[in-house]
Amino acid sequence: xxxxxxxxxxxxxxxxxxxxxxxxxxxxxxxxxxxxxxxxxxxxxxxxxxxxxxxxxxxxxxxxxxxxxxxxxxxxxxxxxxxxxxxxxxxxxxxxxxxxxxxxxxxxxxxxxxxxxxxxxxxxxxxxxxxxxxxxxxxxxxxxxxxxxxxxxxxxxxxxxxxxxxxxxxxxxxxxxxxxxxxxxxxxxxxxxxxxxxxxxxxxxxxxxxxxxxxxxxxxxxxxxxxxxxxxxxxxxxxxxxxxxxxxxxxxxxxxxxxxxxxxxxxxxxxxxxxxxxxxxxxxxxxxxxxxxxxxxxxxxxxxxxxx
Amino acid sequence: xxxxxxxxxxxxxxxxxxxxxxxxxxxxxxxxxxxxxxxxxxxxxxxxxxxxxxxxxxxxxxxxxxxxxxxxxxxxxxxxxxxxxxxxxxxxxxxxxxxxxxxxxxxxxxxxxxxxxxxxxxxxxxxxxxxxxxxxxxxxxxxxxxxxxxxxxxxxxxxxxxxxxxxxxxxxxxxxxxxxxxxxxxxxxxxxxxxxxxxxxxxxxxxxxxxxxxxxxxxxxxxxxxxxxxxxxxxxxxxxxxxxxxxxxxxxxxxxxxxxxxxxxxxxxxxxxxxxxxxxxxxxxxxxxxxxxxxxxxxxxxxxxxxxxxxxxxxxxxxxxxxxxxxxxxxxxxxxxxxxxxxxxxxxxxxxxxxxxxxxxxxxxxxxxxxxxxxxxxxxxxxxxxxxxxxxxxxxxxxxxxxxxxxxxxxxxxxxxx
Numbered sequence: 001x002x003x004x005x006x007x008x009x010x011x012x013x014x015x016x017x018x019x020x021x022x023x024x025x026x027x028x029x030x031x032x033x034x035x036x037x038x039x040x041x042x043x044x045x046x047x048x049x050x051x052x053x054x055x056x057x058x059x060x061x062x063x064x065x066x067x068x069x070x071x072x073x074x075x076x077x078x079x080x081x082x083x084x085x086x087x088x089x090x091x092x093x094x095x096x097x098x099x100x101x102x103x104x105x106x107x108x109x110x111x112x113x114x115x116x117x118x119x120x121x122x123x124x125x126x127x128x129x130x131x132x133x134x135x136x137x138x139x140x141x142x143x144x145x146x147x148x149x150x151x152x153x154x155x156x157x158x159x160x161x162x163x164x165x166x167x168x169x170x171x172x173x174x175x176x177x178x179x180x181x182x183x184x185x186x187x188x189x190x191x192x193x194x195x196x197x198x199x200x201x202x203x204x205x206x207x208x209x210x211x212x213x214x215x216x217x218x219x220x221x222x223x224x225x226x227x228x229x230x231x232x233x234x235x236x237x238x239x240x241x242x243x244x245x246x247x248x249x250x251x252x253x254x255x256x257x258x259x260x261x262x263x264x265x266x267x268x269x270x271x272x273x274x275x276x277x278x279x280x281x282x283x284x285x286x287x288x289x290x291x292x293x294x295x296x297x298x299x300x301x302x303x304x305x306x307x308x
Numbered sequence: 309x310x311x312x313x314x315x316x317x318x319x320x321x322x323x324x325x326x327x328x329x330x331x332x333x334x335x336x337x338x339x340x341x342x343x344x345x346x347x348x349x350x351x352x353x354x355x356x357x358x359x360x361x362x363x364x365x366x367x368x369x370x371x372x373x374x375x376x377x378x379x380x381x382x383x384x385x386x387x388x389x390x391x392x393x394x395x396x397x398x399x400x401x402x403x404x405x406x407x408x409x410x411x412x413x414x415x416x417x418x419x420x421x422x423x424x425x426x427x428x429x430x431x432x433x434x435x436x437x438x439x440x441x442x443x444x445x446x447x448x449x450x451x452x453x454x455x456x457x458x459x460x461x462x463x464x465x466x467x468x469x470x471x472x473x474x475x476x477x478x479x480x481x482x483x484x485x486x487x488x489x490x491x492x493x494x495x496x497x498x499x500x501x502x503x504x505x506x507x508x509x510x511x512x513x514x515x516x517x518x519x520x521x522x523x524x525x526x527x528x529x530x531x532x533x534x535x536x537x538x539x540x541x542x543x544x545x546x547x548x549x550x551x552x553x554x555x556x557x558x559x560x561x562x563x564x565x566x567x568x569x570x571x572x573x574x575x576x577x578x579x580x581x582x583x584x585x586x587x588x589x590x591x592x593x594x595x596x597x598x599x600x601x602x603x604x605x606x607x608x609x610x611x612x613x614x615x616x617x618x619x620x621x622x623x624x625x626x627x628x629x630x631x632x633x634x635x636x637x638x639x640x641x642x643x644x645x646x647x648x649x650x651x652x653x654x655x656x657x658x659x660x661x662x663x664x665x666x667x668x669x670x671x672x673x674x675x676x677x678x679x680x681x682x683x684x685x686x687x688x689x690x691x692x693x694x695x696x697x698x699x700x701x702x703x704x705x706x707x708x709x710x711x712x713x714x715x716x717x718x719x720x721x722x723x724x725x726x
Binding site: 057062063065068076081087 | 354355357381382383385386387388389391392395396397398399400401402403404405407421422425429531532533534537538539540541542543544545548552
């Protein structure tokens with residue numbers, strides 16, 4: 001696996017000078033992934049923060065071939081590129097090995113782009129899809145997505161006198177992708193670079209579709225401090241809110257990091273303004289449900305690992 | 309009944325050179341979808357991404373069978389929707405492959421967003437489009453609501469009367485789309501069921517000649533050229549978006565000449581003449597009907613009948629709707645006293661259907677002012693009979709004699725409007 005100094009010294013495929021916010025996890029998620037791939041890479045991205053902040057004409061931050069088409073079709077677009085590659089390779093018009101990576105935020109992945117992603121995974125294209133998951137439609141101003149955690153306030157599911165914020169649990173995206181019986185599906189966090197890079201390498205080595213959702217804090221949407229993003233991405237793992245795990249061939253579940261003594265979920269929530277309203281007496285019940293749910297999900301994951 | 313194409317062919321070519329292009333030609337009998345699938349086989353694209361929809365389905369099925377039996381080098385992408393079909397085409401085309409798809413009706417509607425992306429990214433994708441009504445109510449039969457709804461998506465639009473024209477247009481479309489002055493996607497229309505599912509005879513040129521005619525695809529800044537990374541589909545603000553759109557408009561403008569040049573070259577191979585439009589008995593006509601696609605064949609028989617009666621009836625059949633050749637179309641009609649435009653779609657603007665409004669606008673600019681009226685017909689596959697078209701001509705004659713239109717927008721062959 002790539003060593004940290006190699007990653008640090010490699011010429012970034014997403015150049016500095018882009019317009020992503022201070023403390024945004026997206027560029028970390030992109031560069032860690034792309035720098036751990038040795039081969040040339042063609043990238044597609046869904047409409048979203050990553051795309052608008054890196055491609056404002058006439059400049060581009062991409063040092064590797066890049067395409068943006070629309071919000072919901074990053075996976076369909078990369079499936080076309082990958083197929084063109086196979087067609088031209090078969091004809092002898094291209095000789096070299098090229099890898100294909102599609103990026104999408106959680107909106108472009110869990111929601112509007114879900115059908116295209118499911119279709120591309122089912123068809124078995126050789127590509128890696130990375131969802132930089134910040135838990136809401138951040139680019140358009142912090143609206144709820146199906147990745148938004150229960151209880152977070154967003155602009156379309158705001159906390160109020162009659163609302164706790166988002167009232168539903170997050171979609172279990174890795175399990176859904178694993179259910180496509182693809183070679184590799186995983187959950188990662190930019191707070192654990194080594195684990196993430198490892199996963200990207202496994203995903204790229206796998207022949208066929210691979211999926212990684214990587215926790216990528218958004219200070220604007222999380223209402224968190226800009227220089228705390230990596231720490232928050234770590235603590236999400238240590239408190240078991242965001243377990244790091246992988247699923248090989250749809251049935252081989254493995255938890256990559258098991259905190260010996262999980263940290264407090266409340267402490268993690270407290271650092272984010274999006275959960276501020278939960279720390280009032282009237283929302284105590286919701287807070288307790290969230291804390292309990294983290295453990296239930298963790299137990300479920302342990303069972304899945306045990307059974308596989 | 310001879311088709312319009314056969315009639316005009318025999319009119320505009322001498323007996324000696326009918327179908328006497330340089331290509332080896334064979335006459336076959338196939339459905340319209342079969343003709344399109346054959347054209348696609350001969351073009352032999354690198355990638356086809358398509359989703360089946362009636363009445364386009366047979367194109368995808370037949371082409372899949374070509375791919376499954378090694379008759380083409382094409383990699384197929386059996387996508388889960390038309391939105392993904394067009395999205396995959398966009399990816400594959402930007403990657404550097406020659407790419408085709410095909411659709412109809414709701415499939416085209418589902419592609420709507422990405423049709424604009426394909427055109428805006430200047431990707432030369434070619435798409436046969438089998439015309440079918442849009443929902444609701446659900447209807448699988450022919451009208452032009454689908455392609456007319458997409459007429460401003462930035463795609464070149466060619467309409468075909470029959471299988472021969474569909475076949476010829478699809479082959480020519482590749483050259484038009486990929487021309488360096490153009491680099492725009494092209495959709496080729498044929499009428500659902502009427503053309504797509506009827507077996508007709510048509511002439512095919514040989515595979516080798518077709519391959520030589522379409523020649524090697526030369527992509528522009530392909531994604532797969534990883535040594536020269538390029539960014540496709542960037543984000544534009546108010547500082548550049550307008551210039552990009554303006555250059556796209558310029559490409560559409562330039563495509564008119566390219567369409568004519570490609571037609572000339574194609575004629576040398578096949579002996580079949582293509583222009584921006586076809587006409588029949590139009591030169592000295594006092595009244596004219598303008599209609600697209602398969603209805604033209606029926607209209608020809610009506611013109612013959614009226615001419616036998618001494619009525620100076622003429623017919624114009626546009627082939628190219630995008631770009632809209634306003635100058636040429638107006639010139640062709642300027643001497644006519646009254647014109648009726650038959651539209652197989654309604655734009656629900658309560659003022660007339662697409663072809664009528666655009667032609668009327670074209671006449672206004674040209675200075676020639678025939679009395680213009682509109683007949684919306686055949687929605688959802690409703691039959692149009694020679695007697696219906698004759699009624700249109702007779703109304704148009706009244707308009708010509710009166711020097712004014714009795715009723716500008718009419719619905720033909722529908723209950724309540726008899």
